Amino acid sequence: MNSIRVFLIGIILGIANVIPGVSGGTMAVVFNIYDRLVALVSLDFKRIRQDLPFLAVLVAGMGVGIVLFARLVTLLFDKYPVPTAWFFMGIIIGSISFIARRTRGSGSSAMKITLAVFALAGMAAMVFFRPEQSTGQLLTILTPSVFIFLFFAGCIGAVAMIIPGLSGSFVFLLIGAYRTIIQSVSDFNIPIMIPIALGVVVGLLTGAALIRSLLTRWPDTVYSVILGLVVGSLVPVFPGIPLTASGILFSVVALVFGVTVSCLFSRTEHVTTP
Numbered sequence: 346m347n348s349i350r351v352f353l354i355g356i357i358l359g360i361a362n363v364i365p366g367v368s369g370g371t372m373a374v375v376f377n378i379y380d381r382l383v384a385l386v387s388l389d390f391k392r393i394r395q396d397l398p399f400l401a402v403l404v405a406g407m408g409v410g411i412v413l414f415a416r417l418v419t420l421l422f423d424k425y426p427v428p429t430a431w432f433f434m435g436i437i438i439g440s441i442s443f444i445a446r447r448t449r450g451s452g453s454s455a456m457k458i459t460l461a462v463f464a465l466a467g468m469a470a471m472v473f474f475r476p477e478q479s480t481g482q483l484l485t486i487l488t489p490s491v492f493i494f495l496f497f498a499g500c501i502g503a504v505a506m507i508i509p510g511l512s513g514s515f516v517f518l519l520i521g522a523y524r525t526i527i528q529s530v531s532d533f534n535i536p537i538m539i540p541i542a543l544g545v546v547v548g549l550l551t552g553a554a555l556i557r558s559l560l561t562r563w564p565d566t567v568y569s570v571i572l573g574l575v576v577g578s579l580v581p582v583f584p585g586i587p588l589t590a591s592g593i594l595f596s597v598v599a600l601v602f603g604v605t606v607s608c609l610f611s612r613t614e615h616v617t618t619p
């Protein structure tokens with residue numbers, strides 16, 4: 346895979362992982378690197394050695410996305426929330442046909458359709474639990490109870506990050522940890538960051554190992570669930586229909602641009618299941 350392409354994908358993944366409601370796992374599926382990323386995170390050392398250049402470029406791109414572009418995208422969500430959300434919807438929509446092709450296999454079609462529908466319904470139901478704002482008590486002093494809470498928050502958020510359709514930041518919002526996590530990073534509050542980081546590492550390793558095992562045994566069935574999660578993720582991301590002609594125009598342009606970006610990346614690379 347071209348290094349520039351990998352770097353750009355890394356930027357998008359970095360941006361996605363800091364925006365509540367946008368799934369980094371979905372973006373990884375969209376750009377055909379999900380299987381590869383899961384294998385790397387699950388500590389497949391042989392795969393890590395083989396893919397070290399890919400991983401280095403991807404991580405560099407994610408760092409750039411988080412540091413330089415996340416603030417810009419957050420500003421766009423604040424100032425132009427509807428067109429920005431439509432752009433991310435376009436990225437998701439453009440990937441659906443590619444993901445659907447990954448569901449073809451020897452498994453029962455009825456079972457795969459059922460799993461996809463249940464996954465879609467589960468994601469759609471999350472819209473009813475969407476927080477109105479980044480609420481949650483701000484924790485600045487580390488105590489045993491705070492350590493345990495932040496550790497498990499990090500675990501849950503990390504698992505969400507690697508499941509397509511789920512947003513780690515969104516899950517942090519749901520469990521009331523988003524404000525503490527963002528503030529601790531902003532203030533460089535190391536005592537608070539330690540349990541979060543430990544939880545994230547444990548969550549990534551255990552979650553990735555489980556997903557990799559499932560992908561190895563039942564790839565088409567797993568991708569049926571992923572298809573449902575990805576399609577269902579359109580519901581919590583959906584910002585509504587603009588009420589003005591200019592709003593509709595900007596949203597349509599953003600949607601088409603998102604679909605185009607997704608199709609350009611999705612159709613040019615093929616990644617085999619590890």
